Amino acid sequence: MNPALAERETAGAAGVMENVYLPKAAVLDRVVDEIHEVKTFYWHFEDAAEQAAFRRFRPGQFAQVSLFGVGEFPTSLPPSPTEEETFFTVRQVGSCTAALHGLKAGDKFAVRGPYGNGFPMEEYRGKNLVFVAGGIGLIPLRSAIVYAMAKRGEYGRIQIFHGAKTPSELMYVPNLREWERTPGVECHLTVDRASRDRAGGEEWTGNVGVVGSLFKKPGVTVPVENTIAFVCGPPIMFRFVIKDLLGMGFEERNIVSTLERYMKCGVGKCGHCCIGVAYVCVDGPVFTYEQIKNLGEDI
Amino acid sequence: MAHQLTTCTFCGVGCGLYLETAGNRIVGSYPSVSHPSNQGRICVRGWHVHEVASSPDRVKHPCVRKNGKLEEVSWDEALGFIAEKMKAIREEYGADALGFLNSPRCSNEESYLLQKFARAVIGTNNVHHGTGVYSNNSINVLLDMMGVAASTNSIAELGQSETIVVDGVDLGKRLPTIGGAVIRAKLKGARLIVVGTRRHRVAESADLFLQIKPGTEALLYGAMAKVIVDRGLMDLGFIKTRCRDYAEFLANIREYDLLRVAESCGVAASLIEAAALAYGGAKSATLMFSASMEERSRDSIRAVVNLALLSGNLGKPGAGLFALTEQNNLQGVCDLGMLPDRLPGYKPVTDESARAAMDALWKTRVPAQPGIGSRAMLGHRGQGKVKALWLSRYDPTNTALLGDVAGQLRQLDLLVVQHLFMTECSNYAHVVLPTTAFGEEEVTFTSTDRRIQLAGQVVEPPEGLTPGWEQIAELGRRMGADWKYGAARDVMEEIGQAVPFYSGADYENLARDYGRQWPCTKDRPLGTRYLFGEGDGGGEELPRNDAERPFKFVAVPKPAERAANPRAFPLTLVFGNSLYYWNQNVLVRHSETLKREYRQLMIDYPQGFVEINPEDAERAGIRDGKRMRLCAANATAAATARITPEVRSGTVFVPHFMREVGQQILGSSGDSFRLVPVRVEKEPA
Amino acid sequence: MKARIVSREDAPKIVDLLRERGYEVIAPFGGRGRDTFFEPVTDENRGRIQIHLPNPDYPPKRYVFPPMERLLKVERRDGELRIEPTYDEKKRAIFGIRSCDVAGIYHLDRFYLGREFADIYYEKHRRNLFLVNVACTDAEMDIGENCFCMCTDTGPAAREHFDLQLFDLGVDGRGGELMAVAGTEAGEALFTSAIFKKAARAHLERRRVILEEVRKRFKPTTTSWFSAAIQAVSRGEIPDETWDEIGNRCLECGGCTYVCPACTCFTVTDRAVEGEGVERLRVWDSCALSGFTRMAGGFNPRRAVHDRRNRRFFRKLAHYFIERELSMACVGCGRCVAVCHGDVGMPSVVEMIRRQTAQRKEV
Known part of the structure; x- marks a missing residue:
């Protein structure tokens, strides 16, 4: 008998098999408005042991959030395990996310996780890290960025490229400002359209153009040798950035991204998130571009 | 766990379905292998029947509106209230101030008793069903030309057709079991001809796809008839012995010119010719069209029947006409008289001897004046004509065809709503009566191929709920009628006395087999697979125009050639139903999967949509999901575009629920038969 | 594997043995026409158990993976969230599961238990499930026109993954004896009953011959x-x-x-x-x-x-x-x-x- 099955046999017989579908009670601490329709929710598990176990999550993983009576949805984990607080950043787009947006501090909901493979940050030690984030694509990448900053000595150059449609749609502005100021870290921002829509009506003086235009900015050299490129953003942005990176000489296995699909179980059983041979929730959501090309189905 | 064979109550096929129960819950559903109509197959709706049971939204108690709010009351109080109000309204305004509307999903028992209540107890012929607007023309034309308002053959025979013509109806989405039967017939060698403006799923399998311009059906069938006549393919034996008025028809047909028709219809003449030869030259050919979801002109239906008569495709297996009833009991509801101008069995209300027969059976005097239909009752194009309305499982506020229904409902002195859930019209109801649901009661339904079938009780209804028919019977008693129905089967027994072609069906024999196809009588106890068979008078029980030559040709005046669209308005606006129709359905709303499937369109296009072909969209620079403008000669409207290759290039499809667009374009005439020339433009940013 | 012989008359008594051991026994029964379905055995239908009949279209996977299953119950009380899993741990036995369906259950075992995570709901159904496989040897009744287990190598007689297998040693299902083979210890435990007799070499040979014959009865599909x-x-x-x-x-x-x-x-x-x-x-x-x-x-x-x-x-x-x-x-x-x-x-x-x-x- 297959060893995995045998082990499961024992666990089942002994009654110690874990129920992976069981969410645990969580409390909302506070809510912060990010950009239009996007909020950050700071929370913690009611049970301290659950919280401690969860805190061992890896950058790039996700969790399943339950709003009982409405449903459950997957969301990335933008905090780094090196930070103190646990939070999600969620855009309101359907009934479950709308229910979450309707909660206030003190309200209870439920969470289970962390799930997914996460970024192999240990494997990347010693390498340069280039992060390219389009719009809310910065949410899943934030975890890896903050983690790398916290373990700065373990990595080479760190470059962050972030673009949004307009200035008011740039994500995590306080973090961006901090990263811009951090010595040894490059942070380049751009918007598709400059406009006065920032709070305070400040005029945008930075780069205007798609995020790929930052690669050609004078003074910017993107390392390719011994470098991992993290890419996350809307499908069109993704396609163009990949083209740019390949054009620069990046190998497909050194470009990494995190994929999104409709999910229900998060543990590789319900079938909804399967693309070709991969279940995004267990084989991903982090995939190299080489893996993406070989999934057997278009993403 | 128990398994019980029942009939699916979603669409007019009436598939044989097993329900699996555990305790008092339906936990599974799956097809019956041996049922003659579906033979082991069901559609996505049938596969999810088990999800509806025990919804927390069920109304559990009757309610009466007091001080503006609906309050739970006892059955005694609710029915007493209704009886008093009805008496008062009849006293003050006359019997015709009351109207009774039901849904084509109501059971035979509910329907029969509701029209009996209206006619025998209240004294009005104001009875109708929610789809009357669509089915009236079919009923009248079929009765006129064939003597029978129903499909003539059986779904199970489709495998025997040499040629199948599918006109207009999207079988794959609406009646999937029939769609499958048609596809499989084609795979086994039948010739499949699809006619219509939309390229739906089954059209992809067609041997000949005649994607005609909207409103040109009558022209097309006329031209096909001409080809059949020119090639001598008509069935002269059949015509001479069984049909009348052939000469006039023939003279009329000679005026059709194949090439001119081809141009008007927008399809190649060779295609029309091939279709005609395939249909006329086949040993047995079937033609199907929808009698329940499309507004068809009488002439377009006449043209279809003429074709069937011309080719002698009635009265033999694998042939015939299917007047498809898409809702599960539209056939039964009409058979049993929920029609303002016809009694049970389709006899006209104005027919004295027919009334006399009902008078004798019901011990009453049935009113001689035909009633008004749903449109008039609900105040379409003007003031509503009734003061009291009874709605049985029917919510007209969601039927886009009827204008400002809410406004009309608000003005009623009495609105009684009988339903499973608090639907939108309950907001205006004075009384809400909750009923039992599928599986909680034993009743019958009649499928589109005349199959009277039982849907049995497999679970106990929530405490206190009773079948709709029982409530109507109780109300009748309260208003003085001497009605004794112990069980639903007793109602069926009386139905058999009222409607001769139902007379041989009873619960006992319906339970034993897979129902009975009418006419089912003493002489035909097993029912009738196909009508008008050889040596078969067709059953004396069927209404007859002329016992010897029961069929009648009707010359369809050759439609005036529509002037080509003016250059400024090159596209044609067409109105029709979209699958949004199913979103109100009980099963769809309470099944997680069905809800997800049927709501996709609503969620993708929250402001609704108007459909346009990709070529036309590209020419105008219109993108999917973006706003577009429809410009007619005298009006403009704006809507979100849904680009789909299903729509014929040159047409723009406006679903009925896009009420504003309809009102803006059609104005107060609201005649959605009209084809409006339009131009499309993208909305400026 | 352990093999025994049981008479045709005694074979349905296996159901009684299982019921005595606390199992709810599911068996296929005939409905209207050629309709068949799996249903719990009761005193009322016990007499109608058949060895050979068309395999029900509604698959027996519903006993390990129900069409509708409650996972959790959640209540809010006094501001507290109480989240409780609900399990079905009923002991069930399927008497008359076909070889193809046995392979199906095995596939579900591999999927729900043998991949990254184990599904506890599935596990509890599965641990409490006893399978009595009936090999398809009656060409009339057992082999449908759509069957192609020969191509997937999952039939007509399963080689493993059942608790007990019954193989009819009669011609076209009309024999007086069936061979019972135990696939697990739980299956073998039933052999203590007196209805099981020793099997001889001749029985094994007979089984082999019938199996070869039956394989030829499948529609030659592509x-x-x-x-x-x-x-x-x-x-x-x-x-x-x-x-x-x-x-x-x-x-x-x-x-x-x-x-x-x-x-x-x-x-x-x-x-x-x-x-x-x-x-x-x-x-x-x-x-x-x-x-x-x-x-x-x-x-x-x-x-x-x-x-x-x-x-x-x-x-x-x-x-x-x-x-x-x-x-x-x-x-x-x-x-x-x-x-x-x-x-x-x-x-x-x-x-x-x-x-x-x-x-x-x-x-």
């Missing part, structure tokens, strides 16, 4: 081209036109996935329960439906029907999954043929793939 289909699918060599044609004939009913013994997809839904809070249910779902992959916000990677058909057969036939799960997700039961409106069940699709890739290669 699904023996399975291996070609697996290769073509795995390499992505199937022309788009093939998927277009399949998609055109599919009416998106989901039936193929619901009846398939090796299909596993589900969706999860929360429902209010009167007076009880909220229950979280899982219900069968199907990749045949367009909403299966639709994301909130509208993006749907498999909006078109031919993409979904492509997906189904990739999941069923791609070599990667067979390797990963050590089991193929098709057991040759033929149910997908029986329920399909457009004749695009596995055998038809395999044939279409074979024909179209062969044509291409002829160039």
Whole structure:
């Protein structure tokens, strides 16, 4: 008998098999408005042991959030395990996310996780890290960025490229400002359209153009040798950035991204998130571009 | 766990379905292998029947509106209230101030008793069903030309057709079991001809796809008839012995010119010719069209029947006409008289001897004046004509065809709503009566191929709920009628006395087999697979125009050639139903999967949509999901575009629920038969 | 393996043995016409148990993976959230499960227990399930016109993964004796009953002869081209036109996935329960439906029907999954043929793939 099955046999017989579908009670601490329709929710598990176990999550993983009576949805984990607080950043787009947006501090909901493979940050030690984030694509990448900053000595150059449609749609502005100021870290921002829509009506003086235009900015050299490129953003942005990176000489296995699909179980059983041979929730959501090309189905 | 064979109550096929129960819950559903109509197959709706049971939204108690709010009351109080109000309204305004509307999903028992209540107890012929607007023309034309308002053959025979013509109806989405039967017939060698403006799923399998311009059906069938006549393919034996008025028809047909028709219809003449030869030259050919979801002109239906008569495709297996009833009991509801101008069995209300027969059976005097239909009752194009309305499982506020229904409902002195859930019209109801649901009661339904079938009780209804028919019977008693129905089967027994072609069906024999196809009588106890068979008078029980030559040709005046669209308005606006129709359905709303499937369109296009072909969209620079403008000669409207290759290039499809667009374009005439020339433009940013 | 002989008359008594041991026994029974379904054995229907009858279209996977199953119950009380899992741990035995379905259960074991995570709900159903396999030896009754277990090597007599197997030693199911083979210790434990007699070498020989004979009774279908289909699918060599044609004939009913013994997809839904809070249910779902992959916000990677058909057969036939799960997700039961409106069940699709890739290669 297959060893995995045998082990499961024992666990089942002994009654110690874990129920992976069981969410645990969580409390909302506070809510912060990010950009239009996007909020950050700071929370913690009611049970301290659950919280401690969860805190061992890896950058790039996700969790399943339950709003009982409405449903459950997957969301990335933008905090780094090196930070103190646990939070999600969620855009309101359907009934479950709308229910979450309707909660206030003190309200209870439920969470289970962390799930997914996460970024192999240990494997990347010693390498340069280039992060390219389009719009809310910065949410899943934030975890890896903050983690790398916290373990700065373990990595080479760190470059962050972030673009949004307009200035008011740039994500995590306080973090961006901090990263811009951090010595040894490059942070380049751009918007598709400059406009006065920032709070305070400040005029945008930075780069205007798609995020790929930052690669050609004078003074910017993107390392390719011994470098991992993290890419996350809307499908069109993704396609163009990949083209740019390949054009620069990046190998497909050194470009990494995190994929999104409709999910229900998060543990590789319900079938909804399967693309070709991969279940995004267990084989991903982090995939190299080489893996993406070989999934057997278009993403 | 128990398994019980029942009939699916979603669409007019009436598939044989097993329900699996555990305790008092339906936990599974799956097809019956041996049922003659579906033979082991069901559609996505049938596969999810088990999800509806025990919804927390069920109304559990009757309610009466007091001080503006609906309050739970006892059955005694609710029915007493209704009886008093009805008496008062009849006293003050006359019997015709009351109207009774039901849904084509109501059971035979509910329907029969509701029209009996209206006619025998209240004294009005104001009875109708929610789809009357669509089915009236079919009923009248079929009765006129064939003597029978129903499909003539059986779904199970489709495998025997040499040629199948599918006109207009999207079988794959609406009646999937029939769609499958048609596809499989084609795979086994039948010739499949699809006619219509939309390229739906089954059209992809067609041997000949005649994607005609909207409103040109009558022209097309006329031209096909001409080809059949020119090639001598008509069935002269059949015509001479069984049909009348052939000469006039023939003279009329000679005026059709194949090439001119081809141009008007927008399809190649060779295609029309091939279709005609395939249909006329086949040993047995079937033609199907929808009698329940499309507004068809009488002439377009006449043209279809003429074709069937011309080719002698009635009265033999694998042939015939299917007047498809898409809702599960539209056939039964009409058979049993929920029609303002016809009694049970389709006899006209104005027919004295027919009334006399009902008078004798019901011990009453049935009113001689035909009633008004749903449109008039609900105040379409003007003031509503009734003061009291009874709605049985029917919510007209969601039927886009009827204008400002809410406004009309608000003005009623009495609105009684009988339903499973608090639907939108309950907001205006004075009384809400909750009923039992599928599986909680034993009743019958009649499928589109005349199959009277039982849907049995497999679970106990929530405490206190009773079948709709029982409530109507109780109300009748309260208003003085001497009605004794112990069980639903007793109602069926009386139905058999009222409607001769139902007379041989009873619960006992319906339970034993897979129902009975009418006419089912003493002489035909097993029912009738196909009508008008050889040596078969067709059953004396069927209404007859002329016992010897029961069929009648009707010359369809050759439609005036529509002037080509003016250059400024090159596209044609067409109105029709979209699958949004199913979103109100009980099963769809309470099944997680069905809800997800049927709501996709609503969620993708929250402001609704108007459909346009990709070529036309590209020419105008219109993108999917973006706003577009429809410009007619005298009006403009704006809507979100849904680009789909299903729509014929040159047409723009406006679903009925896009009420504003309809009102803006059609104005107060609201005649959605009209084809409006339009131009499309993208909305400026 | 341990083999015994039991008389035809005594064979149904195995049901009684199981009932005595606390099992709810499920067996196939006849309905109207050729309809059959699995139902619990009661005193009332006990006398109607048959060894040979058409395999029910509604698959026995519902006993380890129910069409609708409650996962959790949630209540809010005094500001506290109480989240409780609900399990079904009833002991069940299926008397008369076919070899194809035994392979189906094994496939579900591999999928629900043998991959990254174990499904506890499945585990509890499975641990309490006892399988009495009946080998298909009656060509009239057992072998349907859609059966192709020969091609998937899952029948007509399973080699393992059952607790007990009954093999009718009579010609066309009319013999007086059946061979009972134990596949597990639990199966062997039943052999203490007096209804089981020792088996002789002659019985084994008889079994071998009958099995060979029965194999010839299957319809000669072209699904023996399975291996070609697996290769073509795995390499992505199937022309788009093939998927277009399949998609055109599919009416998106989901039936193929619901009846398939090796299909596993589900969706999860929360429902209010009167007076009880909220229950979280899982219900069968199907990749045949367009909403299966639709994301909130509208993006749907498999909006078109031919993409979904492509997906189904990739999941069923791609070599990667067979390797990963050590089991193929098709057991040759033929149910997908029986329920399909457009004749695009596995055998038809395999044939279409074979024909179209062969044509291409002829160039």
